[in-house]
Amino acid sequence: MKPFDRLLRRPRPDITIPETHLIRADRRLFLRGGLVAAGSLALGGCDLSDNPQVESILGGISRLNDRVQGALFGSTRLAPTFDVADITPDFPFNAYYPASKIRVIDGSTWKLELAGLVSDKAPWTLDRLRTLPQEAQITRHVCVEGWSAIGQWSGVPFRTFLERIGADTTARYVRFACGDDYWTSIDMPSALHPQTILALDYAGAPLPPKYGFPVKLRIPTKLGFKNPKHIMAITVTNDYPGGYWEDQGYNWFSGL
């Protein structure tokens, strides 16, 4: 996957321009001077990784955008659904590692651990998850990179699961820790959204490893990287948990 390869690369500082071009006093040169200054800004000065002040301002606006998106979020507004014919053939695999590093988890020994503001912390087996009501959806997965693909997932509505384990649904965050060393977190209103599911199946069959066996969070109201695979542990908490990409600068809420 090409987009995936780009995702793999960790952010690197850009080449820097050693000197700032001064805007000339001459009015006729003002515009050109401005463009050169702006150009060098784009080239060197404002890379996230090398200017702490800019990083802090942009980070602050990103947190403001978290709040704006939380306010925009409609707790019963549904993501568009599609027909079987619309499903993207060969749904893309995507992660922070290449396909050769896909984790293969043993479903017979796997247990879902629970932590935090949950009254019943007994771990769940795959069989027990299958005894809960299941729901199917055909929705669009939108990647932060810009591409999108339509897939079919089914599994346990996450709200049902949270209620079953006695989670404090007034808590702010749900954190997911994954078998591929990935982690992410979502806000409680999005966790309780009717289309948020603990997906066990893709296209009517158990999730293959590349799509996150044994359990993946399918949340069509958020960008793809908020849909963790190979979930090993779920924590309900009021302490901001961040995430693998979020800690590097991707917007935390990342709602669609």
Add this chain to the structure above:
Amino acid sequence: MHPPSPRAERPIHPLVVRITHWVNALAMLIMITSGWRIYNASPIFGDWAFPKAITLGGWLGGALQWHFAGMWLLVANGLVYLTYGLASGHLRRRLTPLRPREIAHDFVAALKFRLPHDPGVYNAVQRLLYVAVLLIGIVIVLSGLAIWKPVQFAPLTALLGGYDTARIVHFLAMTGIAGFVAVHLALVLLVPKTLPTMIIGREPHLGRNHVVKP
């Protein structure tokens, strides 16, 4: 603002227009260069990507932060400009009428470099271009909303042909605006006296007793 003295001139570009023009120039620069970096993360047109040196943000996460910060500046500034332009009659006075015959006439004259420059008065081709770029500006904001929030604003996304099509619309709108900027800058280089009018509101006094017509 001081009350106008009898000899005071009405500025060629009102203060609100000058401020919003330059704020918009900065906002557009941020949005376009960070948008190019975002495009590069998953190119629409084959493998074609923008040279990294002319993009903003360093990596996708940085570019997204710039883009979603710049959008506030772009939209807030655009709303100030449009509100002022509609309420004061500035847009109507400067950008209308749009008559095909005048546009055709002025277009031919422009190609022959026979179009006089009259400060503050736009010929029919200029009016057409400014109206077009304002409309494209509205399209780029709406298509941006459609791909940022395809669930919350699902009807808007559907109106633009769905998520993937809205993304192409957003890109094409950028192309239109970038094309406008190229023509706009070329014309400023051809008629450099238009530049100070957008900064100080009038043409600079060149001679000792030089009088600028209103």
